[in-house]
Amino acid sequence: MLKYILQRSALALAVAFVVSFATFMLLNYSVDPATAMAGEDATPEVIEQIRQAYGFDRPVMVRYLEWLSGVVRGDFGESYYWNTTVAALVLDRAPVTITLALSALLVTIVIAVPLGAFAALRPNSWIDRFALTFAVSAQAIPNFWLGLMLIILLGVMFPVLPISGDSTWQHFVMPAFVLGASSVPAVMRLTRTGLIEVMESDYIRTAKAKGYRGYALLHRHAMRNAILPVVSVLAVQLGQKFGGSVITETVFAINGLGRLALQSILGSDIPTVQMLIFIFALTFVLMNLLADLLNAALDPRIRIS
Amino acid sequence: MSEARTILSVEDLEVILDTPAGQLKAVRGTSFDLKAGEAIGIVGESGSGKSMTALALMRLLPRIARTRAGSITLDDRSLVALSDGEFARSISGRKISMIFQEPMTSLNPVYTIGRQMTETVVRFSGLSRSAARKRAIELLDRVRIPDPAGRMHQYPHQLSGGQRQRVMIAMALMSEPELIVADEPTTALDVTVQAQIMELLAELRREFGMAMMLITHDLAVVAATVDKVAVMYGGEVVESGPCRDILTEPRHPYTRGLLACVPKMDHAPTRLGAIPGIVPALLGNVDYCVFSSRCAQVRPQCRTAKPPVRDDGHRSYKCILSTAEINALPAAQPDEAIRASKIERGGQPLLEARNVHKVYQVKRGLFSRRTALHALDDVSFAIHPGETFALVGESGSGKSTLARILLGLETADKGEARLSGRIVSRVDPRERARLMQPIFQDPYSSLNPRHTIARIIARPLEIHDIGDATSRRKAVASVMERVGLPERVMNNYPSQMSGGQRQRVAIARALIMKPALLVCDEPTSALDVSVQAQILNLMTDLQRDLGLTYLLITHNIAVVHQVATRVAVMNKGQIVEVGEVDQVLRRPRHDYTRLLLSSVPEFDNSPFQVEPLHSGSRERSTVGGRVGPS
Structure with a gap:
């Protein structure tokens, strides 16, 4: 049974990883993070400044790995919109x-x-x-x-x-x-x-x-x-x-x-959107795992083989 | 047994089904009595109303059915007057227990054996949990379940089919009922397990002094188990009386026909006496003889009036013919020997298995490791033109896997299957189709429901692009005549045909390629015994006229005896014995063959050889290993 739980948890992690990668890529290519941060009326110079300051000019893979290593340490980044950390x-x-x-x-x-x-x-x-x-x-x-x-x-x-x-x-x-x-x-x-x-x-x-x-x-x-x-x-x-x-x-x-998800999407608050999608996906996977465990608990044909 | 009191009395029972086609009386005017400790067998084919009778008694009929009864009394208490609630509280499971046909699905999968056994007595009889548990363990031990205390915590899926049926029996005994109703209790089980279960039931009945109502289609099972018999046809009891009398000297034409349909093992096979036609649907009022449409002795008045009930106080039957007239009739089973003459076995075998091995990697459950299951372990044999080679074995013996390999539907892991000297998988499909055709067990699922009969039969010609529309139509017509299908059903769909007709369609489809060999996988086990007789006779005729070779795969020893020339006995993936049918069935050499043969319910027309029930149990070897469906 323990082995089963571990297997399913590993699968959940894999799904979370794939989802996070996909959202990161999609968000990056659909919105320019520097433009989003700078706001609607910003001049090209300001945008470029922000791009350099926050490192948005570096390759997207590098930034994803940076984000990922942050996540592993419990750091989900800063919100662009709300003056606080995403976590x-x-x-x-x-x-x-x-x-x-x-x-x-x-x-x-x-x-x-x-x-x-x-x-x-x-x-x-x-x-x-x-x-x-x-x-x-x-x-x-x-x-x-x-x-x-x-x-x-x-x-x-x-x-x-x-x-x-x-x-x-x-x-x-x-x-x-x-x-x-x-x-x-x-x-x-x-x-x-x-x-x-x-x-x-x-x-x-x-x-x-x-x-x-x-x-x-x-x-x-x-x-x-x-x-x-x-x-x-x-x-x-x-x-x-x-x-x-x-x-x-x-x-x-x-x-x-x-509501936070909607606000972040409207405000192009990429780190928050990224985190929320990650959480929703993970919840989904975990609920499925929970369903399997509950079924095993209720049905001896699954539990005892 | 001294003059016992009557425990159950059923009078004029009717079950009415409201079908879209109209009102159908599934059971009509059925009456019978049962004394304490006595066993009655209710015998009939599908549609005879035998199961409906049992379900009506237990108030377990489907929603569309209604019951009407003159009277039903149990121990002098009228059951008709009881409300459903009162009946459930005081009768079902307490005075009358029931055992069902399907042991695999009749126990609740999510609760332990212990809970299911004890719940009724704790709930209704006020027994304490520990007392109930004690009794359950005793009874499990009594039905010979090993480690009964341990089993109490197990779930149904952890037991084999035979063990589950034992649990069902033990459960039925928990409340010490006065009557046990057993609806085809062994039909779903392998023959060796079936013998043990029937013996157990007989033993327990004697020990507990219970009455039993056994519902079955199998006359041989009845012969070994019950005191008296009621033969049902078309919803009516057409004949009833002491078991022995009815089986040795049947009076009603239907009973006579039915007995003539059963392949016998005590003499060289003769042509079976088949009852022509099919069980008719009897809608509305039936004021004529129910059997008149299929009776060989039919008279004009049979179709216009009910036949008289001829009762001599001992036994009774419903027919216009008197006992003297019936006794003067020729035997219902023709005395025509059918086994083919000596087969020459020189030269090239038609089909051959050479050291065939097949191993499946099975995973038992979600968390366990894969284990190797040897489905076939070094199997070799050769089939020569003109013979009928039978592969016989119980479920899990590997016989169906072997058939699939021989047909080229699966490949062997080691060894090879050869058709006409060449490896099966390398024979060109069209040529293979001309050499070998399959016939499957279930004529309900092996025919495409959306194609007409003509199209189904012509399909092999279409696939192999043989002939044009006109020549195909001619071929279909001729092959349909060959298998005894009337031309008018050509444009019917399978759903409009009976089981026997469908199996004829399957045979016609196989024959249209003019093959040399038919591979028949349990060709009659889904059919009623009277229809089985028709199909077995047809197979015999086809072999005689067309020189066909058969590979017959079956669990039914009587069928093997009836049609086969040679037989191979399979057990756990190996052929344990192979030889001429007479040799193997009369003088078996292997222990497993002996066990298999001793488990076949003895059924002899005359002289009656089975010992009566009350003279002690028959000696019988017990099975060592677990023989259950895998």
Whole structure:
């Protein structure tokens, strides 16, 4: 098992390395760092001065290796835009985004899993049809539109929730719902199909022959099998929540990593953008690793071979 | 056994399926009784309603099915009146336990054996955890699972198929039920394992005094296991009575036909008495004899009215013919010897394996090292023109790998396969196709569902660019006639054909290249016994008329006896014994061959040789190694 974890961690590192290299190159060729630092109205002389001062005239490979050696030592560079180090900036913003992503995941689970389960137990009933209709509409609705509608409904027409900022837990209700809702269709459908398949399996027939019916059958025999694929998808969805936070945080003016990403991109703050992409990618990889480990913990066929 | 009380009584059971084509009564007016400790075999082919009967009794029917019953009583308690909840709480798993056909998938993969065995008694019978655990270990020991205490912590995937079925049996016994319903409990298992499981069931039944309902398609399994039999056809019990009487002196034309379809091992093979046609779908009300469409003795009134039930208090059957009339009928199985005369084995063999080796690198699980699995270990034999060479072995013996190598679908690691003296892989594909054609086990998946029958059969000609449209059409028509397919099905799709018809299509497709050799991989094991008889007869006819050579790969010893001239017995990648069929089957020399033969359920028409159940268990050698699917 330990060997497996080590293998997967090595893979995660490799992915992180490739992603960092790709972003560094792309950022360098899409934006001229010196121009970005100097600002829009700078004269060519000033730009050239900055280029020399910061060493942007050296080959891109050299600068990448320099950046990489900094990263290994925990130094992610200075932000061009905010007068601080990138590391400090990210550490300051991360807790808000983590809170948002986790509460969004909670929203997803609480809505999608029971809905999928009910739909599976009564295929083609009204609850199944409702769940499917809900899934199709939820998938069709863009995040930002749902966010804006909620703001109008619960912030303006019936002002019960704050619409911007991140100072109290109430501030997270609407954003978490918006961010969580986007994953509901996928998770709900997976729960539904997984459970339908499990309920038709031979071992469920065995359990029925042993006298299990209704909730006990679901709880004692079906759910663990049905939830296996859902766990993998939930972990991947959590990874996506970090990336998805860009839009939601912007709509609700939450000062998290997503909003920081947008601001850095608009401000051509290359070191910050570089770091954020790196973090989002790494989160994604780590969530996948977590999904595999959770699956191994739940499924003895993976755990014991 | 003294006059035992009746434990289960089923009267007028009906199972109704609502299909898009209309209402289908899968089970119609079925009645039977079972005394304490008694075993009944419900026998029938697919579509006979035998499994539906068992599932209806256990309330495990699929959603589209409804049950209607005159009465079902268990121990004088009416079950019909019980709600599903009451039935689940007080009957299923407690008074009646069930064992299923698929041991590989019938246990929950994510929970330990121990938990699955003990949960019911802890939950419903109020037994303490430790007492339940103790009983589970005792029962695992009783079903001869080695290291029972250790197994309690294991998961189903760590056990072989045979072991899982033993666990299922032990689990069924946990609550000391009065009745065990076993739905094809050994069909998915290898023959040596099957023999052990059936013996175990019989033993436990005696020991615990349970009644048993055995659902099976296999008459031979019934012969060795049960006291009485109900033969089902088209949803009805057409004949019932003591097992011995029915198997030795069947009265209903269907039972007679069915028995004549089974290849027998006790005398030189004779042509099988096949039942013509297929099981019809009986929609709506059936006010005629269900067997009339396939019965050789059919009279006009059979098609207009229900036949009378002829009951002499001892046994009963549904037919217009009286017992005297039936006894006057000629035997259902023609007395026509079929084994080919002596084969000359001089000269060039048609197909030859020379010291073939094949090693697979297998990785068992995610974290373990690769280990070498010797699928084939120095296998040699030669097949001469005109003979039927059988390769027989259990799952994992390497017989299918060998077939793939001989067909040129895989290459040997060492040694070679030769076709007509040349190495198979170097023979030009078109020539190879003219020499050798395969027929596979599953006629459902080996035919392209989107092509018409004519196109499927003509396909080899297309691939090898032989002839034009007209000549191909003529070839298809002639080969279809040859295998007994009516011309009108030419434009049908496989989904419109029965299993037996599909296998005929597969044979026709092979024959269109006019090959010298057919490689048949389990050609009848997916088919019902009456259809198997049709196909085996067809194979015999084709060999006689076209001088075909067969390589027959099978696990079924009776089929080997029926059609083969020589046989090679495979075990763990090696040929342990090879020789003339009579030699090997009558006087086996290798221990494994002996074990395999002793495991074949004895089935003899007359005189009846199997000892009755209550006179002590039969001596039988036990298997040393684990023989499970790999």
